[in-house]
Amino acid sequence: MNFTEYVRQLPQGSMDRRQSIWTRLHLDPYLFAALLAVALSGMVVLYSATSGDMGAVYRQAIRFGIGFMAMIIVAQFDPRWFQQWGGTVYLVGVLLLVAVIVSGAQAMGAQRWLQIPGLFRFQPSELMKLAVPVMLSWYISRYGLPPRYRDLLVSAVLLFVPVALIIQQPDLGTSLLIASSGLFVIFLAGLSWKLIVGFSTIAIAMIPVLWIWVMRDYQRQRVLTLFDPNVDPLGAGWNIIQSMTAIGSGGLSGKGYMLGTQSQLDFLPESHTDFIIAVLGEEFGFVGATILIALYAVIILRGMLIAIRGRDNFCRLLAGSLTLTFFIYVFVNVGMVSGILPVVGVPLPLVSYGGTSIVTLLTGFGMLMSISTHQRN
Amino acid sequence: MLNSSLDNREKERRLFLSRMTASFIFIALLILVLVGRLFYLQVVQHERHEARSQTNRLEVLPIPPIRGLIYDRYGELLARNEPSHTLTVVVERSGDLDALVQDLSALVDLSEDQVSRFFDRVRGYRRPFEPIPLKVRLTEEEVARVSANRIFLEGVQIDAELIRQYPFGEEFAHALGFVGRINQEELRDLDVGAYAGTRFIGKEGVERQYEDALLGEPGFQRVETNARGRIIRVIEKQAPKPGSNLHLYLDQELQKMAYDLLGEQRGSIVAIEPETGGILAMVSNPGFDPNLYVSGFPTEIYNALRDSPDNPFLNRAIRGQYPAASTIKPFLGLAGVDQGFVTWDYTINDRGYYQLPTDDRIYNDWKRGGHGRVNLRKAVAESCDTYFYQLAYDMKLEAIHDIYDQFGFGKNTTADVYNPFTGINPSREWKQNRHGFSWYAGDTINLSIGQGYMLATPMQLAIATSVLANRGRWVTPRLLMHSNDESLLDSIPEPPPDVHLNNDANWDRMHAAMQDVVQGARGTARASGLGATYEYAGKSGTAQVIRIERDENGDPIGDVPEQFRDHAWFMGFAPLENPQIAVAVLVENGGSGSGVAGPMMRSLFDFYLTREPEQ
Numbered sequence: 006m007n008f009t010e011y012v013r014q015l016p017q018g019s020m021d022r023r024q025s026i027w028t029r030l031h032l033d034p035y036l037f038a039a040l041l042a043v044a045l046s047g048m049v050v051l052y053s054a055t056s057g058d059m060g061a062v063y064r065q066a067i068r069f070g071i072g073f074m075a076m077i078i079v080a081q082f083d084p085r086w087f088q089q090w091g092g093t094v095y096l097v098g099v100l101l102l103v104a105v106i107v108s109g110a111q112a113m114g115a116q117r118w119l120q121i122p123g124l125f126r127f128q129p130s131e132l133m134k135l136a137v138p139v140m141l142s143w144y145i146s147r148y149g150l151p152p153r154y155r156d157l158l159v160s161a162v163l164l165f166v167p168v169a170l171i172i173q174q175p176d177l178g179t180s181l182l183i184a185s186s187g188l189f190v191i192f193l194a195g196l197s198w199k200l201i202v203g204f205s206t207i208a209i210a211m212i213p214v215l216w217i218w219v220m221r222d223y224q225r226q227r228v229l230t231l232f233d234p235n236v237d238p239l240g241a242g243w244n245i246i247q248s249m250t251a252i253g254s255g256g257l258s259g260k261g262y263m264l265g266t267q268s269q270l271d272f273l274p275e276s277h278t279d280f281i282i283a284v285l286g287e288e289f290g291f292v293g294a295t296i297l298i299a300l301y302a303v304i305i306l307r308g309m310l311i312a313i314r315g316r317d318n319f320c321r322l323l324a325g326s327l328t329l330t331f332f333i334y335v336f337v338n339v340g341m342v343s344g345i346l347p348v349v350g351v352p353l354p355l356v357s358y359g360g361t362s363i364v365t366l367l368t369g370f371g372m373l374m375s376i377s378t379h380q381r382n
Numbered sequence: 383m384l385n386s387s388l389d390n391r392e393k394e395r396r397l398f399l400s401r402m403t404a405s406f407i408f409i410a411l412l413i414l415v416l417v418g419r420l421f422y423l424q425v426v427q428h429e430r431h432e433a434r435s436q437t438n439r440l441e442v443l444p445i446p447p448i449r450g451l452i453y454d455r456y457g458e459l460l461a462r463n464e465p466s467h468t469l470t471v472v473v474e475r476s477g478d479l480d481a482l483v484q485d486l487s488a489l490v491d492l493s494e495d496q497v498s499r500f501f502d503r504v505r506g507y508r509r510p511f512e513p514i515p516l517k518v519r520l521t522e523e524e525v526a527r528v529s530a531n532r533i534f535l536e537g538v539q540i541d542a543e544l545i546r547q548y549p550f551g552e553e554f555a556h557a558l559g560f561v562g563r564i565n566q567e568e569l570r571d572l573d574v575g576a577y578a579g580t581r582f583i584g585k586e587g588v589e590r591q592y593e594d595a596l597l598g599e600p601g602f603q604r605v606e607t608n609a610r611g612r613i614i615r616v617i618e619k620q621a622p623k624p625g626s627n628l629h630l631y632l633d634q635e636l637q638k639m640a641y642d643l644l645g646e647q648r649g650s651i652v653a654i655e656p657e658t659g660g661i662l663a664m665v666s667n668p669g670f671d672p673n674l675y676v677s678g679f680p681t682e683i684y685n686a687l688r689d690s691p692d693n694p695f696l697n698r699a700i701r702g703q704y705p706a707a708s709t710i711k712p713f714l715g716l717a718g719v720d721q722g723f724v725t726w727d728y729t730i731n732d733r734g735y736y737q738l739p740t741d742d743r744i745y746n747d748w749k750r751g752g753h754g755r756v757n758l759r760k761a762v763a764e765s766c767d768t769y770f771y772q773l774a775y776d777m778k779l780e781a782i783h784d785i786y787d788q789f790g791f792g793k794n795t796t797a798d799v800y801n802p803f804t805g806i807n808p809s810r811e812w813k814q815n816r817h818g819f820s821w822y823a824g825d826t827i828n829l830s831i832g833q834g835y836m837l838a839t840p841m842q843l844a845i846a847t848s849v850l851a852n853r854g855r856w857v858t859p860r861l862l863m864h865s866n867d868e869s870l871l872d873s874i875p876e877p878p879p880d881v882h883l884n885n886d887a888n889w890d891r892m893h894a895a896m897q898d899v900v901q902g903a904r905g906t907a908r909a910s911g912l913g914a915t916y917e918y919a920g921k922s923g924t925a926q927v928i929r930i931e932r933d934e935n936g937d938p939i940g941d942v943p944e945q946f947r948d949h950a951w952f953m954g955f956a957p958l959e960n961p962q963i964a965v966a967v968l969v970e971n972g973g974s975g976s977g978v979a980g981p982m983m984r985s986l987f988d989f990y991l992t993r994e995p996e997q
Contacts, residue, residue: 150394193405195397222571253423253431267435274474287435291424295417302413313402321398325405332409336416343419 031080031378033311039303040355040370044069046297047281047356053263054277054284055358061277065358072367079371083379084320087372091139095163098136101129102170130179131361133167135369137183138326141190146318151195160191177224178350181337186330193325194318228347244280247273249344252286252294259290277358279350282342297356301335311377320376327369334366441605444578447598448544450625452558452588454634455660455863460554461589463544467520469528470513473504476537483516486538489531490517490524495681506566513539515563515581518677546582546589546676550634552669553641556697557632557861559587559800560672576600585675587697588628588861591800595867598625626867631660631860639989640665643982649950649969650698652844653986656961659848659857659877661799663986664841666698700802700841704968706832707923707975708765709843709953710786712850714830715758716892717785718773720883726891729757736771738823745771745827748924759891763898763905765922767831774830779821782829783809788881789846791838796845797860797874805842808835833926843953844966851919851955851964853889854881893919897958900980907952907976910984916991920954920983922975947971952979956987963990 027034048062048069055061141160145152152160164187171180192201216225230242251267254260265287267273276284286294308328315321334354340346342353352359354366423431452461469490476482483497500516520528520540528540546561548554561582564572568583577583578600584593601622605615633653640651644667653663670687674680687694696702718724734752736745747753747767753760761769774782786792792807806812810821813835828834838846845859856877862870883889896919898904900911906922928946950972955964965986967979 149390150397189405193398193401195394195401226574249423250431250434252420253427254435255424256428256432257425286420286424291420294420294424298413298417298420305409309402309406313399318394318398325398325402329405329409332412336412339416340419343416343423345415345419 028378031374032077033307033374033377036304036307036311036370036374036377039300039307040073040367043297043300043304043355046300047353049262050281050285050288050356051277051358053265053288054268054281056268057263061358065363068363069367072364075364076367076371076374079368080374080378082375084316084323084372084376087139087323087375088143088319091136091143094132095136095140095167098129098132099167099170102133102167105129106170106173128361130167130171130174130176130183131365133171133183134179134186134330134365135372137164137167138186138190138323138330139372141187142319142322142326145190145194146322150318151197152191157191157196157200160187164188164191176350178337181349182330182333182351185333186326189326189329190322193312193322193329230347244274244348245344248280248283248342251283252343255287255290255294257291259286259288259293262288264288279338279352279357280342281357282339282353285356286343298335298339301332301354305332305335308373311373315376316380324373324376327373331366331369443603443605445601445603445619445622446543446579446581447600447622448624449546449561449582449598450592450596450865451627452596453627453629454632454637455630455662456633457629458634460548460550460630460632460634461558462547462549464547466518466543466545467525468515468541468543468545469517469520469524470515470539470541471500472513472537472539474537479504482535482538485535486516486528489527490520492517493680496678499678513541515541518545543581546673548672550638551671551673553638553665554632555669555672556666556699557587557637557664558672559589559591560585560675561589562675563678578602582676587800588630588798591798592626592628592862592870595865595870596625596628599623626865626870628865628870629863631655631658631662631863632664633662633990635993636986636990637663637665639663639986640982641667641669643985644969647969647972647978648692648698649967649972649979650702650840651965651967651982651986652699652840653963653965653990654844654848654859656848656851656955656964657857658863659859660863661796661859661861662963662990664699664799664861666696666702668692668694670694698840698968698970700796700799700839702968702970703803703805703837703839704949704951704970705834705925706791706836706838706843707925707949707951708767708831709921709923709951709966709975710832710836710838711762711765711770711830712892712896712921713785713789713846714770714773714777714782715762715895716850716883716888717781718777719758719891720885720888721777721781723776724758724773726758729755730769730772732756732766732768734768736768736827738775738827740823743824745824759895759898760904762892762895762921763902765899765906770830771827774826775823779810779826779829782826783807786836788878789849790878791836791842791846795856795859795878796841797858798862799841799859802841803839805838806835832923840966840968843951843968844964847953847955847966848964849881850892851961853886854883856880893958896921896954899976900954900984907980910976910980914984914988916956916987917958918954918956918987919958920952920980922980923951923953924973924975925949925951927971944971947973948975950975950978952976952983954983954987956991963987 048065051065052059052062140163144163145156145160148156164184168180168184171183230245247267251265251273254267255265260266265284267287268276268284273280273283282294285297305328308324308331312321312324312328315324331354334351337346337349337351338353341348341351352362355363449463451459454460469486471482473479483492483500486492496517500514503514525540528535528538532538548558548560562585563581564577564583572583576597576599580597580600584590584596589596599622601620603616603620604618636653640653640663644651644665647667649667651663651665652661654660655662674683719726732747732752732754734747734750737743748765752768753764753766756766756769758769760766786807792805794802794804796802808829813819813821813825825834829836849856856879858874858877860874862874864871897917899922900907900918900920901914902908905911907920926948948971950969951967952975953966955961965983967982969978972978
């Protein structure tokens with residue numbers, strides 16, 4: 006028996022009664038526990054980041070309620086369902102993205118929302134965060150692994166269309182996340198290393214081209230600010246200087262809950278949304294920040310394990326892509342707040358204040374749970 | 383078969399596992415990077431950041447520079463800065479914005495327009511902690527009311543700032559341009575540091591052209607603030623560097639005169655000092671009040687101006703393009719006689735029309751029955767079309783295009799006029815590219831009377847007239863006379879090469895022919911020249927808008943709707959010896975050039991040449 010065989014048979018061999026209840030509920034206990042832990046600690050930090058605004062915490066709790074509900078419901082469906090509906094949702098999503106560009110309501114200076122008259126505002130790019138990996142996993146798994154050149158080409162197009170539409174909005178953060186979710190599917194499906202190296206080389210060669218012809222002044226400014234925030238202390242460098250000061254002044258064990266001067270005295274902008282980890286770092290120190298990262302690591306490891314145990318190529322690719330994309334969320338957000346990546350609008354998953362991304366993320370975890378609890382029948 | 387499929391699955395599984403292993407290693411490394419970064423910031427660099435967070439109650443605030451002033455040639459102030467109180471809100475420091483605006487509206491008079499504009503700016507891209515203006519030009523009473531209630535108004539500030547004011551309003555709207563609030567598009571492309579604390583930017587005209595010089599450099603002050611951002615103490619201050627002052631060639635009194643002369647009529651007047659190339663007047667009528675741009679146009683006024691059929695936002699002096707009509711004749715005649723196509727004594731017998739040797743098409747003179755025997759001098763004085771039809775046919779397109787080009791038609795020759803149009807000096811290639819047809823002999827004929835494909839702006843005609851008055855010597859046309867920033871004058875570009883004639887006497891003889899237009903016995907505009915105490919030269923032009931029925935004097939028969947009436951042109955310079963001023967006048971749909979535009983030019987000359995010198 007080789008290693009994979011062993012891994013696949015392990016859960017069946019060691020299944021006791023408690024786990025089987027979880028399986029019957031189609032929930033993964035480890036994943037569930039880790040998600041809940043992140044969500045709860047996130048709300049504790051949020052209370053401080055909003056200088057004690059219970060209303061904000063309450064609204065965030067409602068979002069988590071909706072999100073966990075969505076997760077549980079999605080987990081009940083067999084992965085087969087995602088496979089069947091992926092294409093349709095993808096197509097609808099692309100049409101909605103076009104609709105946003107044509108008629109989207111102006112919000113936050115960028116066209117991201119679609120106003121459904123009398124109902125609610127809806128951000129189609131959130132839908133695509135799930136639809137893109139499902140679509141690509143389904144498409145590539147149809148013909149077996151590794152993908153042929155033709156499949157690669159089609160996959161590239163399927164990925165390029167939504168990403169290009171979202172960049173138009175312009176929403177660099179979301180398009181980055183969606184692009185990575187698709188690239189992960191292709192990578193996990195076994196894109197040859199030769200091609201990976203080749204494409205990476207081309208991508209690196211494209212950087213000067215982007216810099217000179219594509220990037221806007223303010224985007225260049227953001228990159229330059231990364232290397233030396235002091236070049237522009239009143240403009241683009243402000244956020245970075247303040248967040249690095251907040252994190253750094255927290256030290257090993259932090260200044261104490263609700264006692265961060267950076268966060269509480271309004272020096273830290275966006276403290277309850279994209280820059281919330283700086284509040285955590287200031288008030289709970291290196292220990293607190295590392296614990297949060299460790300919780301994320303548990304979620305990611307569990308997701309990878311579910312991916313490896315997946316019953317078929319589709320399940321494996323989808324679970325793998327969702328997990329790796331979740332990691333990218335964490336890495337880009339913490340990286341930008343701590344000053345090693347340029348500032349792109351990526352929230353800290355499950356901790357930053359804000360609605361749609363929480364629900365989307367938890368729905369994605371619902372898919373993971375579905376994959377882990379619907380084994381071959 | 384079954385076996386190989388099982389084999390495949392096994393291979394796929396192994397491939398996937400190897401990719402997950404690679405991902406795992408990758409992720410582990412990157413998590414190490416993150417934790418390492420946090421360790422570096424929080425443990426290694428802790429003391430440094432701790433110290434910084436302690437002193438972080440010190441804020442660095444920008445002090446905006448004072449925008450440079452703009453003067454006319456005699457030191458009359460054309461654009462100044464006026465102290466004004468602006469109500470602003472720092473969104474990051476205020477609570478519920480809707481409630482706040484509600485509270486404020488009880489204290490100051492807020493229009494719906496101002497409120498919606500404010501919220502647009504709040505939602506748009508802005509710097510963190512940037513004060514967003516809600517209302518400019520608060521009254522003394524409003525300042526007092528807001529100050530008294532300040533303790534209840536979180537995030538509200540009253541900023542005393544200098545805002546731009548144009549004392550002469552409409553008269554200079556097009557010449558000076560104006561500043562306005564920096565919009566989001568501009569914000570993306572400008573240097574954020576240089577504009578720290580500055581809310582206005584030059585949008586048009588001189589204000590736009592010399593934006594960098596007028597702006598200055600911001601200063602900074604380091605201040606101690608309390609938790610809510612109120613300044614407790616100024617610790618250190620670096621004064622801003624004010625923008626450069628500009629002294630222009632514009633002559634305020636002449637500009638006003640030109641503006642008043644146009645009155646209710648759409649049109650433009652441009653005056654140039656031939657000696658220096660300095661632009662003395664540059665009027666486009668109708669104008670608008672540039673001060674409204676600064677404070678923010680009330681929507682209904684803006685919409686009314688934007689939708690007005692008179693198009694007040696169009697700067698006709700540099701962006702209005704019209705057929706040059708008969709004002710082009712002196713330039714063509716000069717080239718014709720100097721290059722030997724005709725002599726001053728050569729005559730034709732004009733019977734009122736011209737026919738191409740190769741074609742049946744008849745080209746009518748504006749005067750039915752013709753001018754009889756005509757030499758070049760008489761052809762200019764009486765504006766005989768037939769003479770120039772014949773000359774153009776002999777010269778051919780290339781020579782005509784060349785002389786028009788030498789006088790600056792079809793291109794921009796100005797140094798610092800913002801965003802001018804170039805008009806059209808057509809050529810074979812131009813027509814082929816633009817219309818997809820080849821050049822016809824008839825097109826050349828039209829060109830001889832400044833009709834057909836040729837278009838010129840009033841600025842271009844004034845410049846060409848100035849070069850003609852200068853006997854071919856080019857001086858780069860410009861607005862800027864001097865500035866305390868001397869480098870500005872260094873950036874004035876070189877002018878085009880001078881116009882050289884084979885025989886310099888031809889200049890004087892053409893000047894004399896143009897004098898006949900206004901001061902000769904049979905000149906087309908002799909009525910406007912009557913009683914002048916000095917000698918001067920001129921040329922009328924009447925540009926057809928559409929073909930209309932005309933009597934034997936070229937005047938339209940019956941009532942012609944206003945928008946179909948001819949455009950009236952007049953150009954000229956004075957005095958004849960050592961010219962001090964060259965002028966082009968255009969009145970849109972004004973009718974006859976000599977009847978409508980000629981008297982305007984005469985009034986300008988009278989004023990400019992006989993005015994008491996400034997003390």
